Amino acid sequence: AQSVTQPDIHITVSEGASLELRCNYSYGATPYLFWYVQSPGQGLQLLLKYFSGDTLVQGIKGFEAEFKRSQSSFNLRKPSVHWSDAAEYFCAVRKDGAAGNKLTFGGGTRVLVKP
Amino acid sequence: DTAVSQTPKYLVTQMGNDKSIKCEQNLGHDTMYWYKQDSKKFLKIMFSYNNKELIINETVPNRFSPKSPDKAHLNLHINSLELGDSAVYFCASSPRLATDTQYFGPGTRLTVL
Numbered sequence: 001a002q003s004v005t006q007p008d009i010h011i012t013v014s015e016g017a018s019l020e021l022r023c024n025y026s027y028g029a030t031p032y033l034f035w036y037v038q039s040p041g042q043g044l045q046l047l048l049k050y051f052s053g054d055t056l057v058q059g060i061k062g063f064e065a066e067f068k069r070s071q072s073s074f075n076l077r078k079p080s081v082h083w084s085d086a087a088e089y090f091c092a093v094r095k096d097g098a099a100g101n102k103l104t105f106g107g108g109t110r111v112l113v114k115p
Numbered sequence: 116d117t118a119v120s121q122t123p124k125y126l127v128t129q130m131g132n133d134k135s136i137k138c139e140q141n142l143g144h145d146t147m148y149w150y151k152q153d154s155k156k157f158l159k160i161m162f163s164y165n166n167k168e169l170i171i172n173e174t175v176p177n178r179f180s181p182k183s184p185d186k187a188h189l190n191l192h193i194n195s196l197e198l199g200d201s202a203v204y205f206c207a208s209s210p211r212l213a214t215d216t217q218y219f220g221p222g223t224r225l226t227v228l
Contacts, residue, residue, distance in 0.1 A: 034216070043119075043205060044158075044219040088156060102171055103217060105158040 004093050006106035013081050014114045021076040021109050023091030031093040033074040034103070035065055038088040047089075050074065061085070086113040118142050119220035121206050127226045128196055135192045136223045138206030146170075147189035148207040148217060149181060158205070164189050165212045193225075201227045 003026045013019050025031060032051050036044040048059025055067040065076045074091060091106040119140045128134050140147060148171075149161040163171040167183040178194045193200060203222045209215040 036219070043221040044207075046216055046218070049216060090158065102160055102163065102173075104160075108156045108158075110156075 004091055004104055004106035006089075006091055006109050008109045009107070010110045010112065012112040012114060015083050016080050019076075019078045019081045019085070019111065021089050021091075021111070023074045023076065023106055025072055025074065025091075025093045027072075027093060030069065033065075033067060034092040034094070035059065035063070035074075035076050036090045036092060036105075037061075038090065038108075040087070044090065047076070081111075081113055083113050083115070086111055119206055119208055119218055121204075121220040121223050123223060124221065125224050125226075127228065129228055130196055130198060132196050133192070133194045134196060134225070135190055136204055136206075136225070137188070137190045138220060139188050140206075140208040140218075140220075141187065142208060142210075142218065144208040144210050144218075145186060146209045146212045146215075147183065147186075148209075149189065149191050150205040150207060150219075152203040152205060152222070154202070162189075162191075163212075170212065196225075196227045198227050201225055 005024045007022050034049045035047040037047050038044050047063045048057050050057050050067045058064050063078050067074050088108045088110050090108050092103045094103050122137045146165045148163045150158050152158045160173050161175045162181045164183045180192045183189045203224050205222045206220040207217040209217045
């Protein structure tokens with residue numbers, strides 16, 4: 001069975017500092033990979049996704065993520081964090097051909113931004 | 116303009132009651148989903164429907180019954196509510212079943228007292 005691990009439950013960064021959120025997945029082949037953000041009291045918004053091709057993908061709000069097959073990782077990065085980036089971030093995977101387009105989510109990483 | 120909408124946003128009810136949550140998408144998508152997010156923020160799929168047909172039922176108790184009157188709507192009815200049902204329920208949709216990105220609604224926070 002596939003699984004998704006986000007090792008960091010909380011991360012605190014200073015505004016303007018860089019941010020990296022880790023995501024590791026367990027699956028035999030290359031899955032489809034997603035990062036979603038959930039702002040307080042809001043639904044999930046897609047930041048970016050990786051299906052194939054260039055392993056460095058650009059998303060919205062200045063985020064990017066890099067797929068590393070050798071490490072089974074899909075880490076999310078932002079060079080300079082803004083206070084509005086304080087939110088919960090979820091990594092998700094979908095198995096190629098998975099019946100029902102089922103997404104499996106990691107446990108989330110809460111990002112706090114210090115002034 | 117709202118793409119995926121849910122009503123109500125908050126729902127507080129007593130144990131044993133029956134309640135429904137409604138979801139509508141105006142994106143013209145074929146596929147809709149229900150997810151449950153527990154108190155630890157863990158998100159897990161419950162159901163998916165494609166063109167009104169049930170595709171995934173992720174071992175959810177049969178007290179939960181989704182209903183899709185048309186492609187644009189997927190409602191969730193819950194019978195005999197239990198304390199453990201307290202969670203945030205998210206509806207989502209995607210253009211097709213196979214490979215597409217899912218778009219999420221704002222969530223419904225259900226509190227069972």
